[in-house]
Amino acid sequence: MNTKTHIALVSIPIYSHLRSILEFSKRLVHLHQDIHVTCIIPTTGSICSNTKALVESLPSSIDYMFLPPPNLDDLPQDFHPALLVLVATSRSMQSIDDALKKIHSRSSLVAIVCDGLITQVLYLSKKLNISSFIYFPSNMMLLSLVLYSPKMDETMTCEYRDLLEPLELPGCVPIDGKDLPEPLQDRSGEEYKVFIEGNKRFYLADGVLVNSFIDMEAETIRVLHEEGNKIPYAYAIGPFIQKGSSRRDESCLRWLDEQEDNSVLYISFGSGGALSQDQLNELAWGLELSGQKFIWVLRSPSKFGFVNDLSLANEDPLQFIPSGFLERTKDQGLVVPYWAPQIEILSHSAIGGFISHCGWNSTLESVVNGVPMITWPLFAEQKMNAAILSKGLKVAVRPKVNEKGIVEREEVAMVIKNIMVGEEGKGIRQRMKELKDAADNAVKQDGSSTRTLAELVLKWKSLGVAQCN
Numbered sequence: 356m357n358t359k360t361h362i363a364l365v366s367i368p369i370y371s372h373l374r375s376i377l378e379f380s381k382r383l384v385h386l387h388q389d390i391h392v393t394c395i396i397p398t399t400g401s402i403c404s405n406t407k408a409l410v411e412s413l414p415s416s417i418d419y420m421f422l423p424p425p426n427l428d429d430l431p432q433d434f435h436p437a438l439l440v441l442v443a444t445s446r447s448m449q450s451i452d453d454a455l456k457k458i459h460s461r462s463s464l465v466a467i468v469c470d471g472l473i474t475q476v477l478y479l480s481k482k483l484n485i486s487s488f489i490y491f492p493s494n495m496m497l498l499s500l501v502l503y504s505p506k507m508d509e510t511m512t513c514e515y516r517d518l519l520e521p522l523e524l525p526g527c528v529p530i531d532g533k534d535l536p537e538p539l540q541d542r543s544g545e546e547y548k549v550f551i552e553g554n555k556r557f558y559l560a561d562g563v564l565v566n567s568f569i570d571m572e573a574e575t576i577r578v579l580h581e582e583g584n585k586i587p588y589a590y591a592i593g594p595f596i597q598k599g600s601s602r603r604d605e606s607c608l609r610w611l612d613e614q615e616d617n618s619v620l621y622i623s624f625g626s627g628g629a630l631s632q633d634q635l636n637e638l639a640w641g642l643e644l645s646g647q648k649f650i651w652v653l654r655s656p657s658k659f660g661f662v663n664d665l666s667l668a669n670e671d672p673l674q675f676i677p678s679g680f681l682e683r684t685k686d687q688g689l690v691v692p693y694w695a696p697q698i699e700i701l702s703h704s705a706i707g708g709f710i711s712h713c714g715w716n717s718t719l720e721s722v723v724n725g726v727p728m729i730t731w732p733l734f735a736e737q738k739m740n741a742a743i744l745s746k747g748l749k750v751a752v753r754p755k756v757n758e759k760g761i762v763e764r765e766e767v768a769m770v771i772k773n774i775m776v777g778e779e780g781k782g783i784r785q786r787m788k789e790l791k792d793a794a795d796n797a798v799k800q801d802g803s804s805t806r807t808l809a810e811l812v813l814k815w816k817s818l819g820v821a822q823c824n
């Protein structure tokens with residue numbers, strides 16, 4: 356029997372969620388060497404190479420197990436990839452239960468930590484009488500929405516998208532109803548019901564571990580903590596982001612080595628984000644008009660705006676950019692199909708700005724490298740993240756969209772020039788630098804996030820002692 360304090364994590368098969376929870380576990384076992392972690396990962400089918408690379412680099416104090424995919428044959432061919440993940444995880448509950456029981460029988464399992472999108476696991480931990488926590492790879496503002504949404508559901512009657520005034524979640528930057536995540540855009544829909552049910556389950560947890568830090572969301576954290584026992588405790592223990600490798604063999608990194616400091620704009624929409632064909636055209640023309648240097652991670656257009664498994668995307672995305680673009684911009688920038696070494700790119704001194712879909716990992720990666728942002732939210736909670744960055748912290752600009760939801764080329768060129776060489780960009784760069792310093796401090800030995808994590812570990816260990824007695 357393993358005598359270390361054992362924690363089981365249950366992730367979901369979305370690359371960015373898995374990457375975030377694994378970074379958390381790496382930090383946990385690095386700082387607390389008497390902890391052992393097993394990560395249980397449901398699957399939807401074959402495991403893509405990026406995911407394999409993540410788990411294969413884990414230290415020996417973190418075990419992982421991929422569960423067999425459940426039967427998904429009844430789902431239509433063009434089922435939304437994000438919903439597919441949710442269906443697959445909820446159909447994997449029996450396998451998760453079996454895996455947890457097996458771990459529990461062999462070690463002193465003191466806590467089960469599940470991703471915020473698979474909170475059905477909390478019922479399993481209650482049955483096993485083991486304390487249960489949620490790992491939340493996003494921020495405190497989304498957590499506030501999750502925790503307050505059941506009350507909003509009871510007390511508000513209209514569609515949130517029709518609200519005339521922005522919604523004021525306690526301690527958060529005001530947010531337009533239209534900028535809330537998709538499930539909240541139609542209260543009569545099935546997705547809304549599932550979202551609210553999942554959010555109610557958060558109240559079963561003994562705490563929520565959030566990939567954020569005090570200076571990023573001070574007021575939101577303060578207000579959440581003021582609620583005391585009425586809500587599960589929110590632990591601000593981030594930022595967790597993957598460390599870059601020292602390898603410099605990718606051609607885009609060698610190209611960056613030749614560029615001046617802060618002169619290149621990086622453009623990427625996360626692990627699966629994709630634009631419509633019209634939007635892709637406007638972005639290309641806007642980039643060209645701006646005259647600024649760039650690296651653009653290009654995906655083929657997608658009707659969902661999202662592809663969860665890039666290994667299934669087999670078209671050449673270069674066929675979708677305006678004709679002649681590559682030739683005309685050959686001295687201005689690089690287009691990288693599908694995937695680029697983002698961490699290494701963002702930490703390069705030549706990078707001076709980031710057009711991002713504002714996924715929370717990308718946001719934190721920009722923050723810890725002090726890179727000013729242009730927010731380009733696509734789905735999920737990304738519009739809320741854009742509001743935190745542009746309206747709240749003022750470390751980003753948010754381009755205007757036209758009535759069809761498109762950012763037009765002139766607007767693209769203008770925001771790029773603003774951030775890269777304009778006066779507005781200077782203030783943003785300075786504030787981002789201050790936020791970067793605060794992020795560095797939070798994870799130092801005596802930083803706020805390190806101390807909060809240590810308190811949590813102490814709690815887990817005391818549960819282990821109680822189990823032995």
Ligand code: UDP
Pocket residue numbers: 370371372374623624625626627628652693694695696697698713714715716717718720
């Ligand atoms: N990423 C990367 N290369 C790419 C695109 C994305 O390494 O070309 C990584 C990025 O560094 C981040 C993650 O994929 O860690 C994307 O996570 P995020 O939360 O930003 O967005 P999501 O994938 O959930 O939309």
